[in-house]
Amino acid sequence: MQISSSGEGRQDRRPERTRQWLQKALIDLIEDYDYGDISIQMIADQANVARITFYRHYHDKNELLMDYIESVREELAPFVKPVSPGTMMIDGNIPPMLPMFRYIAQHRQLYKRILCGSIAAVARRYILESMIIYTSDNVRRLLPHVDEDKRRMITYCINTTTLGMLAWWLENDEPCTVEELAATVFQHNTIGMAGFISSQT
């Protein structure tokens, strides 16, 4: 019988703790430096950890970043809701991505770094893939009779638009309200999709 455990067989907590220190260090540094200018030495110093300890957990600076982005993905996942065909065309309705946009707007400094800095190239592919996983079901449901290949294309189209506009909004320091942003992206995407619905045979 185990007493000190809070659940399953009690692993050594140091590795996970170190990784979190390193992630936190990276986030803090991203606040002040361009991602490309951050060295592993800097990350280790910021985390109060020996440099070699970094290499024992990550092979790469990007690997640490990916690990962190993964936690961002989990943070954002609850905001992604499935879209029903009915809500798609109703004008003035609340766009489905608005809650997520609002959350990102609340943490805009961080997401600005992730989506707009030199970090973006690394993060973009990963984020897009995550978005596609979430939205492909929606598109399949909304366009059931459309060819699978074409559906993949439309899915990517929607998501690259959404991500691009999000980055634009963050980069330009609130050029409009989040509501306007969400409405525009929604309109651009869904009305574009509506063309495919009406052109189905």
Added chain:
Amino acid sequence: MQISSSGEGRQDRRPERTRQWLQKALIDLIEDYDYGDISIQMIADQANVARITFYRHYHDKNELLMDYIESVREELAPFVKPVSPGTMMIDGNIPPMLPMFRYIAQHRQLYKRILCGSIAAVARRYILESMIIYTSDNVRRLLPHVDEDKRRMITYCINTTTLGMLAWWLENDEPCTVEELAATVFQHNTIGMAGFISSQT
């Protein structure tokens, strides 16, 4: 009276020649290596030039890249034609970006590197800005009564979609024909815009 001159007062051709060597070297290296892994030493070696010569022309690897991207922009500019309101909604019409897409498809290896590799982060902003300069006139003409801020947003939306889809197409090695790609992007963008036309007061 000048004899050796072919025009204006004959400048020293060495600097420009060196810059072209360096650009060519970068393109050749991009073919085989990831942009992030290319060092200035490698560029200088490939160009058969002393390393310090690089620093006499460019401060940075990115500065060289930007200089090269500028020449790419000039290469692509002739393909960008203004869109007339009449052609916008006609289904089955040739999408205005198709010629450019075809040209890019012909040189896909190169543009794949530019738009999909780690080089993308540096190039993306620059390319997008160029595209926006070219398309903003179109959008202003097509949506004359729309608010200027909103027009800026729509312009960016169109271009981030176009660029994103282009990168997707290049990255996935011809998942569809260029014609389908252009048609989809055109439909997504223009039908999305049509929503703004019909919602004008």
Added chain:
DNA sequence: AAGAATTGTTACATGCTGTATCTTTATGCT
């Protein structure tokens, strides 16, 4: 042919990377 600009040669200090060896510390288990 001479002066000026460009490029090449060599060298140096600095910093980052990735790895290795050895020691110290913290953790989990009995």
Added chain:
DNA sequence: AGCATAAAGATACAGCATGTAACAATTCTT
């Protein structure tokens, strides 16, 4: 409480890239 084990620290090293400097050689213009 004590022990075995895993993790983290300390130190060192070779290799490479960066950025700069001083000086020599080349190439261009006039």
